[in-house]
Amino acid sequence: MSQNPVIVTRHLSHTYVAGQLRKQALLDITLEIARGSCVAIVGVNGSGKTTLVQHFNGLLRPTEGIVLVDGIDVSAKGVDLQALRQRVGLLFQLPESQLFGRTVYEDVAFGPRRLHMSRREVRSRVLGALETVGLPPREYARRAPFELSGGQRRRVALAGVLAMMPETLVLDEVSIGLDGEGRAEFYSYLRRIREERRVTIVLVSHDMAEVASLAEWLFVLHEGHLVMQGSPRSVFSQGDALREWGLNTPPLSELLLLLRKQGVAALAGKVNSLISRQALTRSSDSSSSAKAAGRSSSNHK
Numbered sequence: 001m002s003q004n005p006v007i008v009t010r011h012l013s014h015t016y017v018a019g020q021l022r023k024q025a026l027l028d029i030t031l032e033i034a035r036g037s038c039v040a041i042v043g044v045n046g047s048g049k050t051t052l053v054q055h056f057n058g059l060l061r062p063t064e065g066i067v068l069v070d071g072i073d074v075s076a077k078g079v080d081l082q083a084l085r086q087r088v089g090l091l092f093q094l095p096e097s098q099l100f101g102r103t104v105y106e107d108v109a110f111g112p113r114r115l116h117m118s119r120r121e122v123r124s125r126v127l128g129a130l131e132t133v134g135l136p137p138r139e140y141a142r143r144a145p146f147e148l149s150g151g152q153r154r155r156v157a158l159a160g161v162l163a164m165m166p167e168t169l170v171l172d173e174v175s176i177g178l179d180g181e182g183r184a185e186f187y188s189y190l191r192r193i194r195e196e197r198r199v200t201i202v203l204v205s206h207d208m209a210e211v212a213s214l215a216e217w218l219f220v221l222h223e224g225h226l227v228m229q230g231s232p233r234s235v236f237s238q239g240d241a242l243r244e245w246g247l248n249t250p251p252l253s254e255l256l257l258l259l260r261k262q263g264v265a266a267l268a269g270k271v272n273s274l275i276s277r278q279a280l281t282r283s284s285d286s287s288s289s290a291k292a293a294g295r296s297s298s299n300h301k
Ligand SMILES: Nc1ncnc2c1ncn2[C@@H]1O[C@H](COP(=O)(O)OP(=O)(O)OP(=O)(O)O)[C@@H](O)[C@H]1O
Pocket: 016, 017, 018, 023, 024, 025, 043, 044, 045, 046, 047, 048, 049, 050, 051, 052
């Protein structure tokens, strides 16, 4: 466990109550999120991911157990929720649908203005945040959000959270709906945010490729329980268990990337060459058998 965790939950349970209906969404979750790390919370629909992260900035209160952010119990009496939400920025699915400013600048400035900062401070935060997400202010600040592409709008929403200078950034399924290129771009900005701003990132996702390429620690939720946690390498090595919880291991290419990132380039290279050798053998096998069978070898690929 981490020496200096930014978020800790102990025996956290959450039950939604609506009239006679009760739904136990989280059961006895104990976890720690290391400061400055990028972690992912994975699990199928309804496993409790959103419920869990909403405890990290006080949007939900534990039914049982405690949640500590920087050592402060978020449900203690007299906790400054505004300060907490400034520390832990939460971006929801389809965040661009929450843009409402007349211009990109106005939108990103909304949060800092509510903190009663000087105009100069607001301006510097807005411009800095837009730069970080790859929307140069000269070009974008005065544009209307609705004129931008979906991916750009999402980055405006991200800039809005960054302008609050959070220590922790929680992203709840924010890459959904972006195409491959849009996603890759979004990830590259996340990496940049980590490097430049040293924030802790909590990704909620059920896309294992995304998780493999970004996170260094995974928490797996299933029906409200924390059923597994560990490095991506150790979690992905338990494919059978993951499948039981409705999850897949990431595609091979992502695993290779992961191996390379973790400093085992030689091993990754070896696996790569084995795969290409195998592919060669297979295609020569298939072309000879295809000839014999009078079929096209493309069927074998
Ligand atoms: N406001 C609510 N009232 C009652 N039950 C709820 C409420 N919000 C969520 N739930 C239930 O709690 C469980 C966990 O929901 P949650 O939204 O945390 O799951 P999730 O892992 O984020 O799912 P998804 O991948 O679909 O976003 C589900 O069974 C859900 O139906």
